[in-house]
Amino acid sequence: MKKLFLSIISVFVLFSFTNAQQKGANISFEKEVHDFGKIKEDDGKVEYKFMFTNTGDAPLIINNVKASCGCTSPTWTEKPIMPGQKGFVSAVYDPRNRPGNFNKSIFVETNTTKGKDILRITGEVQAREKTIEDYYPKTLGDLRLETNHFAFIKVYSNQIKKDTLKIYNSSNSEMKVTFSNLPDYLKFDVVPSVLKPGAKGYILGTYDGSKVNDWGFVSSRVNVIINGESGNNDYITISGKIEEDFSKMTDKEIANAPKIVFEDESFYFGTTKSNDKIEHDFKFTNKGKSDLVIRKIRSTCGCTTVAPAKTVIKPGESSSFKAIFDPGSRTGVQTKTVYVISNDPKNPEIRLSIKGEILNENAQNKDANKNK
Template sequence: MSRKVFYLLVVAILGSTFSVSAQDTAPVMKFDSKEYDFKTFKEEDGLTSYSFEFINTGSQPVIINQVRSSCGCTSPEWSKQPIAPGQKGFVKATYDPKNRPGPFNKSITITANTNPAITILRISGTVIAREKTVADLYPREMNGLRLQNNHLSFTKVKNTDVKEATMDVYNDSDQPISIGFKRVPAHLSLKMVPENLQPKQKGQIVATYDASKKNDWGFVIDYLDVLVNQEFKSGNRLTVSANLVEDFSSLSKTELANSPKVEFVNDVFDFGEITQGENAEYTFTMKNLGKSDLIIRKTKASCGCTAIAPSTKIIKAGEASEIKVVFNSRGKRGRQNKMITVITNDPVDSEVKLRVSGNVVMPKTN
C-alpha cells in the first residue's frame, strides 16, 4: 500500500469517527409518538389540542428554533427554553374545526439543533359538521332580510343573451316584509318570489339581464339599492356583475375565414425601476392580420393609475395601430403588476391581456 493511499484511508477513518462522535453528542428529541388521531369530534366542540411530549436523550440541550404547521387551521406551541439532557419538552398542536367539516391530516414541522434538524409530527381526525344556522345559510343581513350574498353574478353573458339568475333570501324578523329595488338600470329587471315574505319564510330574488341593452363589454358591475318595507338603509346594496362577450356563434365558415385577427407585437412592458411620482410610458403596437375590419370594442386598465389612449378604434385588414399606456406611480411603491384588457371583434381571440410591470422606489432623502 502506497503512503498516499494509507494517508487517505487514515483521514477517512478519522472523519467518520468524528462524524459519529458529533452525532452521539447531539441533542435528541425522543417522542413517544409522532402521530396523533383525534378520531371523530363535533365542529361545535371548538378548538381541540394535543401535546406531543419528548425526552432529550442526547448529551446537549435541545433548542427548538421554529415550529410551523401546514395550514392556518393548526396553531402550534412549544417549549421555548432549552431542554437539558434527560428532561422533557413538548410541542402542542391545536386544531380549529370551525367551517372545516370532514377528515383532515395536517403536519407540524419542527426545526431544532438536533441531527437531523427537521422533525415532522402529524395530527389527523374527522370533524362532524354542525347544523347550519340561519346566519350561516344567509350571512348578509338587511333590516330583518337575510341574503346568501350581497353580490349576484351572471358570469359570462353573450351580447345577444337574456339571462336569468336567482338568489335565496329569508325573512328572519317576526313581521311580514316586502322587498323592492332602486337604481335599477334598463338592462336589469328584478322581482321577489313571493312578493311579500312572512316571518321565517324563504324566498328568491329573480333577476333578468338583457345584455343587448347594456351596450358594454367585458366585466361590468351595477350597484342597486335594496328597499325593505319601502325603506332604504345605508349599506343595503346589491351588486350585480356580468362578463359581457360577443356572440360569434352565428358566423358561417366563410365569415370566420374572412374575419379580423388581432396580434400584438409585444404584450408585456417592464418599465424597470422608477421613483415614486414619475410616469412610465409605452406604446403597444397591434396588427390586424385578418381580412376584415378589426374593431376595438373596449380597453380597460386594472387600476385608474394607468391611462390608455388607442390611436383608432378601427384597424383595416393588413394595417396596424397603437395603444399608448401611461403608468402614474403617484402613491405607489414596491413591485407593480397592472393588466390592460383589450376587447375586439376577433372571433378567435376577442380578449387580450397586456401587462405593465416594474418597481417603484421611494425618492432619496438627503
C-alpha cells in the first residue's frame, strides 16, 4: 500500500512539473520548410507566409526575424499573439541574377523557452535569356563593351601578354574604333576593323612588359575614338603587375642570389595627434651572395617614402629608407602599407606596415571644455 501511494505521488509530481514546463508562450508552425519549386527569374519576387499558432498560455512575442542572406526579406506579425491565436512569418525571395538552386534559412527569435526557430525556403530559379545589355553592360556612346578595363594581372618584365575585350556596335551605322594616348608598351587592334550595325567584335590588347619602365602595379588610361570622335569619359583603363621572371634561374643561381632582410617589417607608433607626422627608418641588409637591387618602393595613401641613398647594395651591406605618414584629417586606428620590390628571387616584394591610432583633437577639446 505504501509503495502504491509513493507511485501515485511520483506520477503527480512528474505531471505537475511537466505542466509547469509548458507554461508560457509556445509557437507551432504549420510547416517549417517551403519549396517554391521551379520559378522564372523574369517573374520577379516570390513570397510565402509561414503560418503559426500560439499553443502556449501566455502572449507570444516575435522579437526578431533574420534571413541567411540579403536576397530574402522577411516580415512578421509584430504585435503580441494571444494564446490560441495565429500569426505569420513571411519570406520574400528575389531571384534576380540568382539562377540555379537555392536553400535559404530564416531565423525566428521569440519569447518562448526554445527562443529560436529555423524556417527554410528552397527552389530552383530558371535563368532568363540574356540580352545584349547583359553581355555588353558598359557603354561608350553606341559602342557596348563587356568591360571597360583590361586587367593583364601579372606580366613578367620579359613577357609579351595578350588579352581580348568583346565589343558590340549598337548603332544603325558602321563604326570604326581607334585609340589615342597609348603608352609604348600597349598595342590595340580592333577585329573587325569596321563594325557593321549590330555586329560583334573584339579589341585585341598586346602588353609588352619589356617596354614598361616600372615595377609592381602599373595602370594607364587609353582614349577611345569612335568614328573620329571621343568624349571626356570615352576611355578604357589598363592594369598589370610587372614582375621579374625568376623561373629560369638554376639552383646554383638562386643559392648565390641576393637576400633582403629587414630589421622590422612592422612599425607601431602608438597614439598621437592628427597634426603630428610619423617618421620611421626601415633598415635592411643584403644577406645574400650577390648585389641587391631595390627596384621600387611604393606606399599607400597618406604615406610617403624617401628612397635609400643607394639602390644597389653589396652582399653584407646595409641600408635604409624613411617612411613618413602625415595623418592630415584622418583619425582612429590607421594601418599604412609600404611595398619594397627588389631582385631577391625568394622575396621579390616585401610588405611593410605602419600602424597606430590618431586622436581626434576636436573631440578631445570638447571633452576638455566640458570638464572645465
